[in-house]
Amino acid sequence: MVEMSASRLHSSRVKSDSLSALGENGLLHLLTRHWKTDASRVLVGVGDDCAVLRGDQKNHFLLFKTDAVVEGVHFSRQTKPEWIGRKALARALSDLAAMGASPLAAVITLGLPATESVRRLRAIYRGIERVANHHGVNLVGGETTRARQLFLNVALLGECRGYRPVLRSGAKVGDMIFVTGRLGATQVRRHLVFEPRLAEGKWLAQHKMASSLMDLSDGLGADLPRLARASHVDFHLDHAAIPLARGATVKMAFNDGEDYELLFTTAPSHVKTLKKKWPFATPLHCIGVVRPSRKKSAKPEFAHGFDHFKQR
Amino acid sequence: MVEMSASRLHSSRVKSDSLSALGENGLLHLLTRHWKTDASRVLVGVGDDCAVLRGDQKNHFLLFKTDAVVEGVHFSRQTKPEWIGRKALARALSDLAAMGASPLAAVITLGLPATESVRRLRAIYRGIERVANHHGVNLVGGETTRARQLFLNVALLGECRGYRPVLRSGAKVGDMIFVTGRLGATQVRRHLVFEPRLAEGKWLAQHKMASSLMDLSDGLGADLPRLARASHVDFHLDHAAIPLARGATVKMAFNDGEDYELLFTTAPSHVKTLKKKWPFATPLHCIGVVRPSRKKSAKPEFAHGFDHFKQR
Numbered sequence: 001m002v003e004m005s006a007s008r009l010h011s012s013r014v015k016s017d018s019l020s021a022l023g024e025n026g027l028l029h030l031l032t033r034h035w036k037t038d039a040s041r042v043l044v045g046v047g048d049d050c051a052v053l054r055g056d057q058k059n060h061f062l063l064f065k066t067d068a069v070v071e072g073v074h075f076s077r078q079t080k081p082e083w084i085g086r087k088a089l090a091r092a093l094s095d096l097a098a099m100g101a102s103p104l105a106a107v108i109t110l111g112l113p114a115t116e117s118v119r120r121l122r123a124i125y126r127g128i129e130r131v132a133n134h135h136g137v138n139l140v141g142g143e144t145t146r147a148r149q150l151f152l153n154v155a156l157l158g159e160c161r162g163y164r165p166v167l168r169s170g171a172k173v174g175d176m177i178f179v180t181g182r183l184g185a186t187q188v189r190r191h192l193v194f195e196p197r198l199a200e201g202k203w204l205a206q207h208k209m210a211s212s213l214m215d216l217s218d219g220l221g222a223d224l225p226r227l228a229r230a231s232h233v234d235f236h237l238d239h240a241a242i243p244l245a246r247g248a249t250v251k252m253a254f255n256d257g258e259d260y261e262l263l264f265t266t267a268p269s270h271v272k273t274l275k276k277k278w279p280f281a282t283p284l285h286c287i288g289v290v291r292p293s294r295k296k297s298a299k300p301e302f303a304h305g306f307d308h309f310k311q312r
Numbered sequence: 313m314v315e316m317s318a319s320r321l322h323s324s325r326v327k328s329d330s331l332s333a334l335g336e337n338g339l340l341h342l343l344t345r346h347w348k349t350d351a352s353r354v355l356v357g358v359g360d361d362c363a364v365l366r367g368d369q370k371n372h373f374l375l376f377k378t379d380a381v382v383e384g385v386h387f388s389r390q391t392k393p394e395w396i397g398r399k400a401l402a403r404a405l406s407d408l409a410a411m412g413a414s415p416l417a418a419v420i421t422l423g424l425p426a427t428e429s430v431r432r433l434r435a436i437y438r439g440i441e442r443v444a445n446h447h448g449v450n451l452v453g454g455e456t457t458r459a460r461q462l463f464l465n466v467a468l469l470g471e472c473r474g475y476r477p478v479l480r481s482g483a484k485v486g487d488m489i490f491v492t493g494r495l496g497a498t499q500v501r502r503h504l505v506f507e508p509r510l511a512e513g514k515w516l517a518q519h520k521m522a523s524s525l526m527d528l529s530d531g532l533g534a535d536l537p538r539l540a541r542a543s544h545v546d547f548h549l550d551h552a553a554i555p556l557a558r559g560a561t562v563k564m565a566f567n568d569g570e571d572y573e574l575l576f577t578t579a580p581s582h583v584k585t586l587k588k589k590w591p592f593a594t595p596l597h598c599i600g601v602v603r604p605s606r607k608k609s610a611k612p613e614f615a616h617g618f619d620h621f622k623q624r
Contacts, residue, residue, distance in 0.1 A: 019426055024456055030430065031422070031437040035444075035451040042417065042450050051452030053417060053469070056368045066419040066455055066467045073458045105354065105365060107378040109465050110343070114331055118342065125343045132347075138354050139347040140363030142340050143378055146385045148461045153421050155378045155467030157365070 049098035063158035085127025093196035098215035099165040100205020101158035111147030166213035171231035175265035184248025191258035210264040221254035237288040361410035375470040397439025405508035410527035411477040412517020413470035423459030478525035483543035487577035496560025503570035533566035549600040
């Protein structure tokens, strides 16, 4: 069993002017900490997989997400163009899955150099369209702008009708920790062609089978501490129980990111029903247990997961 | 009177693989022309200032918009950082104003080089916050990613409650054409510190004073033909009536873009009431009249307005 702690996340009191010292979490905290929202309209603001707005009817919620992929960061000149578009939309869909919501509509911003090939752009947009059609996403808006580097920003609206979205913050001491699928597969192109776990996430939310839920985008080593921090708990992990993709190591599952599997917690009393009723072919594994939060705790054995701004 | 025609907009049949030949409109058409939407949920998709989704209640509409600003394109290293943030959000707000909607919530994507100064980023975000607080926008989500060039993408949700948004497509032959404010002022930094005409747009929509409505982001010479094309009409403009900003010429009003004033049409029978009841200090000028569409029409005297991809 490895101990990891939410407290390894960057302290909000850091004053450094260096992006590398802050990291992504620290920077986002610094930039957004003064944001205020109207509680009559906004249930969840910054800090979960999506924002959650209250709908007009009881148990109707709107989910709102933005996400970008950038050439040279999330894909390369050599990436198959359809996969670029596919990834751009699927990443945002994975964030809806991470709260148990269904997709509603998306708007796309395309930043591109004037020298970009129209043929490549059309193939990228075919990739977007295929994912949208498959998952019932209405593509309702597009903008283009000049940029030195190709990028795609996807803004996505989703909804929960008749049930509540599952937040990161609901994990309780004693809950069991589960993941879907197998982890550490980013080396084998899965990060481009993964299926967002929309059906699984929605099922968990509708059946109240998850006390907390998120998707694994930056690796277990970065994402599980986020969940724990949001829930004010710690956790024990059972290494041997972590389901690994072919060729993956536990270290890869911790650090590599872009698995886009679901990570969730469930009350011990639900585990039997969960396993029995789980209607998907998608694997389901219990990998640990939620522990009480401790003020001081050991650093994790494996480091950080993926962080755009940390120096390695 | 100058004749301009909607038919000058790029033909959808162009097969060129060159961005320069396509232009922004042509590229967007090419990339989005296969998009299908569920009419039970989506009232307006691609092609207006915002997408419009049906709300749960009668006369409740959700508006959805994405927009990006990029360093070296929409602002420079020398631009005051607060103004960068201000502009990023205000541009998207202007698109809500352009349909008569009120803002609800925004999510921001920040793309940035690892060398970017945290101090500058904080100032940019102060600019965003100030505009958000002023206009009642809930800032509910932020993401960061690495990029070679600083960019900010704003995705915005707005709403119309109890009235319908005004589309570009409602102009009728005989309607009078109006603009708010004064045009051609982009040389004097107004493009950074403009006030989105949210109150004016909402008033026009609530009082049913506009048959069609949009905002002027690319110059009258690009935007009025878009409105005309969406409405299947042509128009006459009275040059002498175009209200010019200090130091601006008619040519600047046509070509320079980024005025962020409102352009709208209204039935002749409404003009007297409109002028009498207009409750704002914002100037209001009639600049022309809507004419029947003609298959063939002369090229406009002044060229294109701002297009990111056209060669000059």
